[in-house]
Amino acid sequence: MQNYYKQFDTCRERDIPACADACPFKMDILTVQERIAKGRFNAAYKTIRDCVVFPGIVSELCPAYCENVCVRKSIDAPVQIRRMEKSVVASATRKTSNKYNLPAKKKTVAVIGAGLSGMGFACRMASKKYPVTIFEKNDRIGGRLIELMEESAYLAEFDLQFANEKYELKFNTEIQDLRRLCKTPDDASDDKETFDVIYIATGKGGDTFGVPLPDQKTETGETGGYMTVGDTAVFVGGELCGRDLMHALAEGINIASSAEGFLKAKKLDYPKQSEPTGCVPDEDKLTHIxxxxxxxxxxxxEEECVAEAERCIRCQCDACAAQCDLVAYFDKMPVKMRDEIFLSCKPAGSLVHKSPARKYVAACTMCGLMTEGCPEHIDLCGMVKYARHKMHDADKVPAAYRQYFVRDMAFANGEYAALKRTMGNKGKYAFFPGCNLGALDPQYVLKPYKWLLSKQPDTSILLRCCSVPVDWDGNSGKHQEEIEALRQDWVDLGKPTLIMACMSCQKHIREYLPEIQTVSLYEVLDQWGFEPGETTEADQEMMYAIFDPCSARNEEGVQSAVRKLISGSGVSAGELPKGDQHGCCGFGGMGSVAAPEFAEYVARQRMELSENPYIVYCSNCKDIFCDRGKKAVHVLDILFGIDPDGVKSQPDPTRRRRNRVALKEQLLKEIWKEEPQMKAYENKYPLTMADGVREKVNKQKILEEDICAVIDNAERTGRKTFDPNTGHYKAYKEIGHITCWVEYAPLEQGYEIHNLYTHRMKIELEAVWNGRKTETHL
Structure with missing residues (x-):
């Protein structure tokens, strides 16, 4: 976990935009823009004043370094930040700084030179209530401001910003001996005025009093810019050090922070130059304005200022938010997620055992897109995956999150659905369709397999789950067990190359069983000379968009093969705006149970990529889109005529199981001419339900066998309630780690289901129900 934690050290989330980086004051321009955009001019003024000390002067004289680097220059014109600042100064109605009743400090501060840099230093130190004395050799303050502004204008600004501060200004006082102001061991004179900190800001060509400049080295090899004389810290800065006027003011303000560090903790250093920003703006946000x-x-x-502020695209390094559904939906930047994940992985027995990341760790689709899009390639998905295993080991993930997926995997790998067969000889290839393709419709496996046999008659078949659900769950032990079982199946078949119809399965097997050679079904269809039949007239007239599953991202061979097959079938299909860089359809992870609102958000984001219907080559993608009313056809629909118009309804969880059973039975009968020996997969009771109820069954992933178990328990124990107004019964039963409630009514044959829902609460059963003793362990 520490390795994942440390990778965030290079995260650019907090890097300032280029405009702020170019600003001598490193002003928080985004906050200023935001406040202007909301019409909060007094708040914007305060932000500017807190940064530059003298906004009335800076807004007049700053050459707008920020505008020279504005990203808008590439499309129209930079945001007019300087003019906006002038407008804020003109519009703000509360300009006087707040008056705080702070106690006066005992340490004393001197400034040599009353130019802009010295005055900025003095104002910042005076606001911290240090006694400040300014020595000016002339009879006027302002330094070079005298040449650049009306004296009345800058004097008014000084008066405004010093309104609540005390300082002493000594005109016509030229300092010739710096030691006279310093606290040295030879202090003997009673009339000697000494200071704890001195700032030398004598202007361009002024006296440094022997203090080395910042770009010089001292006799001891240290960087210049400051030194101690006795017990006094002495700093030099401003135009004396070759700075232009704005950088000189900024240096005076920054040295005030260094001076306070010395006065408080005897820590002596010169303001360090900040590292260049690594902010990478999203230029896709740029439109001509x-x-x-x-x-x-x-x-x-004010209206014009707001309009200009809205031209700003708020440059920040937000590639993660643009690329990662998890970051965007949960509104947490990766550094925040890192800290919450780290906390969530602590053992439950520790003093800190909260799990703030539990929901989104379980819900992550593991698409990996953020890592590719991040300028620093921070592997958030890898951290989430590691966290799943740590949290599972610490028993910090609700078992209800995993229940459906683990049960579904067990069924796919059980006697009803699993199949491992050769064609007599152990051939070079084995078809591995995955567990969900046949669950969608048996024909998605039967037809491609028969075609493969026509080309390579000794092609084996392996029906089972690839074990990704227990990987999602973070159950290392169970996952390893399933992976070993899959490996053994492969060995039993003679170690063939697996022909993969599911790209998620292929990705999973490549990660955990790299010794197994795999190839996609679509590449095989293309390479082995598949000749599509005639497509429907409707398909020929339709314009589709190809939706590549996230597990096929960057798989150029697979993507190319799919497009060749579609083109060869006579169907027209275009590309999505960003090709395959769009993330998961919403199926991945345990989000549909752990955070269904997130899974829905992801699905909707993908559906809106194009108004055209989709061609997919992942059964999960077809499920997700069709369930929400987006027309989506599988490439196998087009090639084999299975559901070319995309009109078949998507199967609910029980129908999916029955499709798997039917697939195994048909394979045994049609390929191996055998009668299946397994018992029938049937409900205990016939059930009927309206479409709306069926939709709930599908969304909440409830099996009909579970509904029958609830009814059977109610009828056997009498634990049910009756509503005379509707004639319906209500009952519940714990199914594994969830409690399932069913509202039902008996029919002549079976039951009609009127409503149902599930939750994770457990109900403590009472020993007496309806006046008689009943079972409490059901």
Whole structure:
């Protein structure tokens, strides 16, 4: 887990945009823009003032370094940040800084030079209530501002920002001996005024008093910019160090932080230059929006300022949010997820045993798209996968999350559905369709297998689940057991190349059983010379979009084969806007149970990629889209005429099991001419239900055998309630780790189901029910 944790050290989530990085003050421009966009000009002003100290001066003189790097330059014109700041200064109605009743500090501060950098340093230190004395050799303050602005304008700004601060200004006082201001061991004179910190800001060409500049080295080899004289820390900065005016002010403000560090903790260092930003803006957000032109030609009105702020695309490194459904839906950036996952993986017996990441760890579809899209290739999916195993071992994942999937896997690998057969000889190939393709319709397996036999008569078949559900669950022991069983099946068949119809199965087997050679069914169909039959006229007239499953992303051979097969069938199909870079359909992981609202969100996101119906080559994708009303046909529908119009209803969980049973029976009868020896898979009672109830059965993944178990328990024990108004009974029973409720009415043959639902609560049974003693262990 530590290795996954450390990879986030390079995460660019908190990297500032290029405009803020170019700003000498590293202003939080995104916050300023956001507040302007909401019309909160006083709040925007406060953000600017807290950063630059003198917004009235900076907005007039700053050359707008930020606009030179604005990403909008590539399409129209940069966001007019400087003009917006001027407009904020003009529009704000509350400009005086807050007055805090802080106690005066005992440590003293001196500034040599009353130019902009020195005044910025002085204002920041005075606001922390340090006694500040400013020494100016002339009879005016402002330094180079005198040449650049009206004196009344910058003096008014100084007065405004110092309104609630105390400081002493000494004009016509030229410092010639720095040691006279420092606390040194030779202090003997009673009239000597000394200071704990001194900032030298004497301007371009001014006196450094022997303090080395930041780009120089001291005699001891240390970086210059500061030194100690006795017990006094001395800093140099501003235009004296070759900075332009704005960088000089920014340096004075930053040195104030270093000075306070010395005064509080005797920590002496010079402000460090920040690393260049790694922010990667999403240029797909850029659309042509011409810059706003102020009516008065100078500053924006409030409405114009809001409009200009909305031109900003808020550059941030949000590739993860753009690529990862989990990040986007749960509105948690990866660093936050990292911390929650780390916390959730702590053993349940520890003092901290909360599991804030439990739901989204179980729901993650494991598409891997974020890792590919992240500039630093941070493997969030890998961390989630590792967390699943750690949380399973710590018993911190509700068993109800896994119940349906693990039971479904057990059925697929059990006597009703599993099949391992050769054609007499152990051939070079074996068809591995996966457990869900035949569950959709037996013909999806029967027809391709018969075609494979026509080309390679000794092709074996292996019907079973690839074991991905227990991998989703993080059950390492059970997963290893299933993987070994799959490996043994492969060995029993003579170690053939597996022809994979399910790309998820292929991806899973390649990861955990790399010794098994695999090839996709679609590549085999293309390479072995499949000749499609005639397609329907409706299909020929329809324009489709090809939806590549997430497990086939970057599988160029498979994607190419699918497109050749579609083209050869005479069906027209285009591409989705981002090709295969779109993520999962919503089937992956345990999201449909752990976080059904998330699974629904993912499915809807994929459905909206194109208005055209989809051609898919994953049975799960077909299930997901068709269930929600999006027309989707499987490529096998087109090639083998199974459901070319996409009109068949998607099977519910019970129908899926029956389809698997039917598939095994038909294979045995039609290929091996055998009568199946297994008992029939039937309900205890005949059940009828309306379409709306059937939809609930499908969404909540309830089996008809479970409904029968609830009714059987109610009829046997009498634990049921009767509603005389409807004539319906209501009853419940724990099915594994969930409690299933059923509202039903008896029929002449069987029962009619009127409603049902499930939950994870357990119900403590009473020993007496309806006046008589009953069982409490059911």
């Amino acid at each position: 011409p810059p706003v032109a102020p009516k008065d030609g100078k500053v924006f009105s």
